Amino acid sequence: MTLTVSPPAPADSPAPPPDQRPTRERPSVRLVLAYLLLIVLSVAVLMPFAWMVSSSLKLDAEVFSVPIQWIPAEFHWDNFTKIWDRIPLATYLWNSVFLSVTITVLQVLTGSFAAYGFAKVRFPGRDALFLAYLATIAVPWQAYMVPQYIIMQKVGLVNTHLSLILLQAFSAFGVFLMRQYYLTIPDELSEAARLDGLSEYGIWARIMLPLSKPALASLALLTFVHTWNDYMGPFIYLTDNKLWTIQLGLRSFVGLYDAEYAMIMTGSVLSVLPILVIFLLGQKYFVQGIATSGMK
Incomplete structure (x- = not known):
């Protein structure tokens, strides 16, 4: 067995061409x-x-x-301990949690179900009805604020949490967001499920919802934050102090001639913590849902 050793390259051998030299990538301007x-x-x-x-x-x-x-x-x-004695902060926080969670669950349920009909069910006038429903987003809330209040007053729901829940249980934006995500799911899945005898309710619950976790998380987070920070809705419909949310509770620190700004900031910090925790937990799904809801 013979080993062949190639001679070393001469010292004056030419350098490799510039395009073949190892280059280190530099960040662009x-x-x-x-x-x-x-x-x-x-x-x-x-x-x-x-x-x-x-x-x-x-x-x-x-x-x-x-x-x-x-x-x-x-x-x-001590500001964070004094505030609990100054106002019924626990009651305000509980009311905010109750309204936010309830409205979020209802909006996710109704929005995803209506979006399934607009995205996967074929019926006459579907697209026109969807555009008409979507156009309600352009109508400012101040335009129908008074008629809504009159309706709630006639049915005796003023000064109850149920009035806010019923008014915010449906969202055109939530339907739009979920529909855009449903369009990214192939129609062959729902068609195959129909051939297997699965009803439309079963397709929505057993196929669409499990595949739509990012969009559902995005809608839930946006709805929770919006409901939690809502001031005008509770201000108009809730007069009993025991029904107030945290946003109305912080308003109680504003007096006739002066305001306790340090306590307002303390309550604001405490009110932000739940939203911060929820966003950190659902950040991955939120970003993914927003990024993919517009792609088909």
């Missing part, structure tokens, strides 16, 4: 500018939240001090 822009926007978005947290640990006279004191000279952690 556009990528660097994009990251800088995102950093600036993130700081701009987080600054009000940071100011709110900082103000919740100050006295009222220190909240609007000039220049802004981002780090309080003395941290007043």
Whole structure:
């Protein structure tokens, strides 16, 4: 057995062509500018939240001090214990949780079911009916606010949570969001299920819903946040203090001549925590649902 050893290359051998040399990728100028822009926007978005947290640990006279004191000279952690004695915060939080969860469940249920009919069921006038229903999004709420209140007053539902639940149980935006996602699911799945004898209700519950978790999570998160932050709805329909939500409860710190801004900021921090936790838990599905709802 003979081993053949090739002679070493001479020292003055030519270097490989430039296009064959190993190159190290450098970030492009556009990528660097994009990251800088995102950093600036993130700081701009987080600054009000940071100011709110900082103000919740100050006295009222220190909240609007000039220049802004981002780090309080003395941290007043007792603000987070005093607020529970100043107002029935537990009641307000429970009312907000009850309304948000109930309305979210109903909107996800009705929106996904109606979207299935508009996306997968063929019937005369389907597209025209969908466009008419979708056009209601363009109508401002102030245009039909008074007629809605008169209807609720006639049926005796003013000053009850049921009035808010019935008014917000249906959402044209939720139907649109779910329909766009259903269009990405092949029609062959529902056709095969019909041939196997599955009803439309069964197709919706056993095929469409399991395949639509990202869109459902997006709709649930958007609905929960909107209901939780709603002020005008509870302000109009709820007069009993025991039925107030956290947004109305924070309004009670605003007096006739002055406002307890430190307590308002403390309550605002506590009201943001549930939304923050829910968003962090459902962020993956939320981004995926928003990203795929417009693709067919």
